Structure formats: structure tokens, C-alpha cells
Amino acid sequence: MNDTVPATSTLDASTCLREVFGYDSFRGDQQAIVDQVIAGGDAVVLMPTGGGKSITYQVPALVRPGTGLVVSPLIALMHDQVAALLANGVRAAYLNSTQLPHERQEVEQAYLAGELDLVYVAPERLNLPQTKQLLQRGRLSVIAIDEAHCVSQWGHDFRPDYLQLGALADDFPGVPRMALTATATQATHREIAQRLNLPDARHFVASFDRPNIQYRIEPKTDPRRQLVAFIGSMPAGATGIVYGLSRKTVEQTAEYLCGQGIDALPYHAGLPAEVRAANQSRFLREDGVVMVATIAFGMGIDKPDVRFVAHIDLPKSVEGYYQETGRAGRDGEASIAWMAYGLGDVVQQRRFIDAGEGDRAFKQRQQQHLDAMLALCETVGCRRQNLLGYFGESSGPCGNCDTCLTPPETWDGLVPAQKLLSTIVRLQRERGQSFGAGHLIDILRGGDTQRIRQQGHDKLATFGIGADLSEQDWRSVVRQLLARGLLVSQGEYGVLGLSETSGGVLRGESPVPLRRDVLGRSGGSSRVRKSSVAEQVAEGDRPLFEALRAWRAEQAREQGVPAYVVFNDATLRALAQLRPASVTDLDGISGIGAKKREAYGESVLAVVAAG
Incomplete structure (x- = not known):
């Protein structure tokens, strides 16, 4: 390593914060993290989105001699952060596939000359021998591995190239290293430290609470109309992100919103690169744009004034949900995380797991992720309390989520559950048949359908015994029983079957308290409107x-x-x-x-x- 490269700065941390970034003081653990790294120590930093993670590696990079290396998983994030740093007078650059050869060469020469304060590189490029050789010819001040949860093979955003980043300890001895993320359970936290070879790092774990975000989940009936009504409840010109599971859903939803007078754009991996880039540019640069996207959009998006994040399909995990909703309100202003969630989501996610690749252990892990997500959706307690508890953080009721503002009513669902399970038992044992939720509900409600007549299901002992509940009520019963594992969804068509715990319900030994769905909860939207x-x-x-x-x-x-x-x-x-x-x-x-x-x-x- 060339020790003759000049130092990039003679600033101390406080002066750097004030003169470069315009802030009078550090927040929370920022000061302690900065001091740890400036002194040459390693750090593992768990801090929520909007908590100021970037300051904790940008300041040390400016104070310590050399160039700070930031490992970033997405090109869009690099471009945004470099643009913001340049606006603050920081000599920042990136090395990625969007550059022409002569542009990369200019960055490389600037680095070797000691003329860069920070350089951003994707893990895939960093693992190339020529990139490491280049970096070893210059002088690094600090190595920051952003979105470090991507190293976890059991996590929700696994990136194989992150597994090789543990070798940076040997490649750059003496350079302090940082692993940073806004999304990590206790298990993922341990995996980060182990896989990135940070045995002596000091760990900083800030609260995962985002008190400015109001969490709201409502039953899914007509998701696009519900979405329009929700967006209409937001302040005029609010910027937001809408997440859908498939490319088709994204395109159809964006088209529908445009037809309702909402400035909406689609984003998914199947669109041409130039279309994705143009749509993302409009979202970042204009007010009032709603981006409808798959999870291909968002990680590292540094737009601070996103007022809402909406989900019209169920996320696969609490980690994914937390990360996606965390893109709202990075500026600390009041924002909403809204979701419409229904029976079809549960069936669809379970089908994806069953049909997906991976061994039994992998599928069990996916099922655990889904179960935790369902528990968040179905809770009758505080959503924030449930969410923070998932990450190992205890808290009291927040008073600002939908279940706190409008506590859900619960009712005894034992008898309806027994009626449904009995219908499944009779069909399977007496006739060797299995059906999905729609047909079972028709039987229970005494429906006069062609399928019921053809199958002779109007002769079943349970035919019509559930007419006291509406179709929507029955769908709520099915959804909640699935979420609790009292029912299972099987096969490509999502037919329903009994689980290991169904017997206790049939025998009347297990209570079945259910939450009563209330459509169109206000969720305190007026409170958010007043906070625009x-x-x-x-x-x-x-x-x-x-x-x-x-x-x-x-x-x-x-x-x-x-x-x-x-x-x-x-x-x-x-x-x-x-x-x-x-x-x-x-x-x-x-x-x-x-x-x-x-x-x-x-x-x-x-x-x-x-x-």
C-alpha cells in the first residue's frame, strides 16, 4: 500500500459535520460510531432508514487520511449519494457499469492521486481482482459495507457476492471496516458479524422504531379502488410508492391510477433499462409522482419526502415489509405505510413457497418469514409493538397505528371454524374431494351454483349451515385460520386441508378468537393530513x-x-x-x-x- 498518498483532510469530526453537511450536532449513536471508526476500530451499525447511517462513514472518510470505500448494492444508490456529496463539496465518485472506459479511468487516476474523499463500488465489481489491485495501489481511510444484511443467506435480500467481502480484512489490513444496515433480526445481526469477519467490531444498535410512520392494514376487497381512496386521503401532491408482487399487477395498477387522474409510473425488471431510468428520474426529481413497482425498485432510494408506501400484495417477510415501508418519511415528517391484505395473498404466498426451489430447510425458513408477516397483519394489538418485537425490541403501544387508533373488535370464531373444518373433512373422507375457499364458502352459505348441483354438495350435512355469515366474513374466517396454521393451503390450486392443530378446534378444545374486519378504517388519516x-x-x-x-x-x-x-x-x-x-x-x-x-x-x- 502506498503510504505517500496525501491525507484528504485536516478537519475534526464536529467541524466536518458543521462545515460540510451543515449540522450543528450528531444524533443518537452517530458521535460514538464516528469516534470508533476515526480511532481505527471496526463497527457494526444497525440503524433505521432515515437515522443517519451515511454520516457515520462519510465523516470518518473525510477526517481520516485516504479515500473512503463504500460498498453499495445498487447503482441508483451510488448515483444519488455521489450527487448529494458533490453538492456539499465532497470529492466523491463511483465505479460501475454505467461509465464509459475513459470515465472509469479518470476516477481510477483521481483515486491513485489521492484526490477522492469517497468512492462507491458494487460488491460484484469489488470482488474482481483488478478492482482490488487498483484499491491496494492507493490508500483507503475506511471501508463501509452498506446494506450488510445482504450477506445473510437466510435473509430477504441475499446477494452471493457479499459472502466474499469478509476477505477485505486480509486484503486491507489496518483499515477500519463498517457493516451497516437498517434491516436485521438478531439472527441476521450475528450472521453479519460472522460472515464479514468482524469479530472485534463494536456493535451499535439503534431503535428500529420509526415513530413518524403510521402503519395501517385493511382487508382487501377491491384493492385498486381501495388504493385510489387511500391516495385521495393524502395531502395533494404527495409522493408515494406502491408495491405489487408481479409485473402484470404493477403495469395494470399504474394504468388504473393514471385513469383516475393520479400521476403514476410503472417500474419492474422487465421494462427496458431506459424506461426504468426515465421513470426513476421523474420520481426522484418531481413532486407528486407515484411509483408503482415490484421490489426491484427501492433499496437505497434516497428520496427523503416520500409521504406514503402502499402494498397491494402481501410482502414475503417482515424484514422486506420493514425495509420497503422505511422508504417513507426519511425526512422525519409524518408518513403512512398502508396495505390491503386478503385471503388470496395467504394462498398465493404459500403456493409460491411450495412450488419454489430450495431444500426443505430453506422452505421452512420461508414459511417462518411468512408466518411472522401474517402475525403482523392479524394482530389485534399494536402493529408497531409487533413489528419492533420481531427485531427483538420491546415497546409499549404506539397510539398511532390503525389498531391503536381504532382497536379491532374480536369475536368467538370457534363454531364457524368447526363448520368449515367439518365441511372439509366430509368432502375428503366421504368423497375424496378437496376444494378452495370459494367453493367451500358457497357450500356453507347454501349457494345455488352449477358446481354445487353437479357435485351433489347440496346434500352435505353442512350445506347452508353458515348462511348467518356473509361471503366477506367467511373469507376473513378462512384467512385468519390459514394465518394461524389451523388450515393449510395445498397444491397449485390452493385447495384447503386440515393441519396438525385442526383436531383441537373440531373437538372444541382450542379457542378461536378472531378479529372482526372493518373496511375502510380511517386509521387517523386526518392526523397525517394535518402534518403535511x-x-x-x-x-x-x-x-x-x-x-x-x-x-x-x-x-x-x-x-x-x-x-x-x-x-x-x-x-x-x-x-x-x-x-x-x-x-x-x-x-x-x-x-x-x-x-x-x-x-x-x-x-x-x-x-x-x-x-
């Missing part, structure tokens, strides 16, 4: 705030960057409130460092003076 960005600005300051937003939008368009790279909403609010009259007055306003003060100071002051 514009409404948090004092009435007398709103004209200036809107003028500053218009100025910011123009600056962002001219530079071809997202608006938040110029200034975030919190900075605009402070400017509208404080009304600085001189460049000196800009000092101390959160988010305005030396570079942005120099770049935008006079222009901002002119907007304030005109306002």
Missing part, C-alpha cells in the same frame, strides 16, 4: 416557503439533480421562518454547509428579500 409539509409552516411564512420551493425546483432542473440534493424541506422551512438577511445569517441553519452557502447563499437571500 406545507401545513407545518406558519401561515404567514407559507408564501415564502412556496417561493423557496419553486426556486429549489428550478435549481434542481438546471443541475439535473433531485430537489433534495439542493436543500431538503426542513431547510426551506427554517429559511422561511428565520428570513436571513445576510450570508452570515445562514450559519447555523440546518442543512447549509460551507459549499452550499457559497453556491446558493446570494440566490437564497434574494428569494427571501423578495418574499
